[in-house]
Amino acid sequence: MKITIISFDYFDFDKNIMEALQKKGIEAHHIDISKYKYRYKSLGEKVKNFFSKLLLGTNVKRVHMEAFVLRELEQWGKQDQILVIRPDRISRKTHEIIKTKTKQYRAYLYDSTNRFSIKHLEKGLFDRIYTFDRDDAQKFGYHPISNFIYFPKKALVPASALPIALFMIASIDERLPLWNAVAAYCRKMQLPTDFIAVGKREPAALDAGIVYSKTNLFWEAISARMDQAQAFLDLIREEQNGLSFRVFEAMGYQRKLITSNASVVEYPFYNPANIFVLTQDNIDQIQAFLEVPFEPLPEAVYHQFTVEHWVDTVFELKEKTPQL
Template identity: 35%
Template sequence: MTEKKITIIAPYAFGYTTHIFRALKSYNGVTPTIIYLDNPAFQYKNSLHRLQNVFSKILLDKNLKKTFVSKRILKILKYIGPQDIIFMIRPDVLDTATLKTIKTYTIDLRAYYWDSTRRFPRKVEILPFFDVLYSYDKEDVEQYHLQFLTNYIFHEAKEDIPATYQFFNISTNDYRLPILERLAAHIDSKGWSRKILVYNGSPMPVEHVTLITTQKSSEEVAELISNCSIVVEIQRAEQIGLSFRIFEALGQRKKLITTNRDIVNYDFYRPENILVIDEDNIEIPETFVNTPYLEIPEEILAPYRVENWVQPVFSL
């Protein structure tokens, strides 16, 4: 049987993209490779080298870090040879010349836009490069005639674990911080328990949330979610698609509180499990907190599991 060669080019993204690679490895007749867009091997030689990159970006519109990444990707592709499918996430971080060269290694170049074009406009410029283009953003799907694709479940609860806290959220420090501060204060006023973590690279003052200065991997986040009963997700302002936090809650059979109003249009939505809140007027009914989780039928959950999700995405 001829092996189907598939290469994923994507950011490491705390390990979320690695789950696609692992799912592909479970299929007979598939030889997957993953090349990360991150550049952990790149290091400035000295302060002069760092300064050189600053001037290179300003004067030549050329980033030495990105050049390093592009060379590494092309070197790996040259080594492994032509691929049946190359699947890219965040291809917009690569320059046009690199994308053109990547395209020479396959007759089937695919991409998944898991951020909207409103957030990263360059995604519009590079649309013509791809033979198949997926997006989780319904506005982009309609405007640019893309194929709709959600994120996926990669971790499921193996057994019921008693919750050690009721509410859980982990976010980076951005415009969502004031919302999380208000949410934490609201939870405290009700006497409920919580673990609301906000990542910032260095210490900073916070009033209600807990600040962390070390980022968590997808596995660490899964462990934290397993110890809660309700996951909280604050939608990015420019985002319509469903974040991984929603699928982490779905996989671990946790209730969800979200500001994403479009979630009511998905087949797994149940008002017993999912509460949509107004970030400017936070109200959480006690009945939602205290009633049990409503099980979702297997036929609804199955397509979202990453091991099944890869089948249509990679034509398996």
């Protein structure tokens, strides 16, 4: 069987899908469009492209990126399945060409359609659309599936051996007021934190317990910080219904999770000893939650959320009960 994944894999999550497929003996390839860099040939071309985007809706950088995707696909011949993640990044015209190169063309949305609409791609293109957002699944008839644990399970470490109470790295957006409130509480209670806010400009209203960074951190640096933390903080954006990767990182690390995503209680891994649903009104309960020992998940529940189970489900590699 031949399967190709096409995605903008900025944080290297999606390469784990390819590796899980390869471990099953499948000829799997990954076209990571985040690694494709187009350089303007001249200042004139850059200016021309500015007006092309403004007046015609055509971006020369996107045109070249899509040509790159098609060249890569040509190397591997007809595919049994192609999965595209964040399909909104590719034009419908190019999607239609990609569809001719596979028996099954599938899409996965790991963000809400409120943020990244695919309305122009819905009809007559994909054989199946998966989404992490349960609201989108119900509204549009997509197939619901969560994100996944993308690394081997870490050993359980006693909270007393971990120097940081709470870790979070996130972009600066509408989540900041709640984040500030949590940081202020942790400082008051002398709970050591590792909070990193990433953005182009440092906001004026940034709690002293949050460190500003202009540049993002990648897996190795984030993993080193997670190694030190008793719990991970997960604050969701407005209108987000699906579970972020932070939820699955907490499971894989066997660490506690504090999240503002109330839908987490609907999942089989939810355990109030391990997961605290945060609101503006219960911040003062964080310390008491952290003092309760972590309870390991049953293996059968844990496996449902691994990348190995995810590929079995999305690519229908074996008969099984669909996740969620």
